[in-house]
Amino acid sequence: MPDGSQATPEERAALLAAYDAQLRGVSEVQGGLSWDRSGPLWRALVNRGGFVSYESLESLGTLDAVDALIAETVAFYAARPEVEEFEWKTRGHDWPPDLDQRLRAHGLQPDEVETVMIGEARHLAVDVELPEGVTVRRVDQLPEREALVVEASEVAARIFGGGPSGEEMLDRLDRMHGLEQFWVAEASTHEGSRVVCSGRLARVEGTEFAGIWGGSTLPEWRGKGIYRALTAARARAALAEGVRYINSDCTVMSRPILERSGLVAVTTTTPYVWRRS
Structure with missing residues (x-):
């Protein structure tokens, strides 16, 4: 598996050009x-x-x-x-x-x-061993998706200090008509199954790309390979739909994991926000 941190300047430039164009x-x-x-x-x-x-x-x-x-x-x-x-x-x-x-x-x-990280989806689609009692699955197409998406959104909001509500996420999934998938990692506990990590796979119509977004993991479940397993599952799903590249806007915490998986840092992104006073 290639290490994205070792990419040549020419490789980075080619990925950045594809990113800007698509x-x-x-x-x-x-x-x-x-x-x-x-x-x-x-x-x-x-x-x-x-x-x-x-x-x-x-x-x-x-x-x-x-x-x-x-x-x-x-x-x-x-x-x-x-x-x-x-x-x-x-x-x-x-x-x-x-x-x-x-x-x-x-x-x-x-x-x-x-x-901004970019790389071949095939580099991420690897087998990752999960902790005992943890499973990863796609849930946006399931009858019980509403409860799972709402729970996962609440978990993400606690971790990030905000974000879209479960209702807003469900509305977005409906608007995208199958272009976006919602994935969760669940852990079996004494109280039952609970969502400990979640993320989306967003295929971009008319391009070679799909984005991986989210990946918020509860603090007590970090360092166990769960985020990497969720990323691998989404990469396999992207490949099945003909996607070549995976992109992600990642935090300092996620970057080393994605680089080890073969994604390449090509630029940075900063949101500038106007708020009504």
Whole structure:
């Protein structure tokens, strides 16, 4: 199995080019309730918020045009009272280099920086030994999916300090019409079965990619191979649907696991968030 940390500069550049061409812009707003365009931007409405994606801002040509587009976008969302906040998703290799300062000047504040990881799905689709009493399965297609997705969403919210509710996640799964799968790892305890880790597999229509999102594991169950097993199961499911690449925006905690599995760090991503005052 290749180690993603050992990838050559040429390999990283090729993966980044595929990422920019296939996963930014319209591909990134497919889960929205609705979306529109403004110049290079794709602007989505998602539940009580918004989301902005683009492949590149270089077509704007000037820094004044960048500032004008940011101001227009803030006004676009501010005029919609149902929008409590929106996210402008940046990448570490974006133009202009001072985009951070320009977004801050319009009231957007950065959240945590994450690493964009990409690699061949086949590298992740390996056998992983699970602790005794732990099982991994896909649940979005099951009759009991509602209870499991709600439980998993509550677990993820406790770990991350927030996130979509179970009802919002169920609504998203319905809107995606099978493009997204929901997976859980469950542990048998004296009180019965409980969800200890969960995550989504999101196939991106019209591309070679599927994203792995979530993977939130309860603290007392970490370090036991559960996240890696959940990742492997999703990778096998992606391969079965003809996917070539897996991508993930990962935290510092997840990056070493994904690199050992063959994913390559190609850039960083930082969400800049505007919140209604």
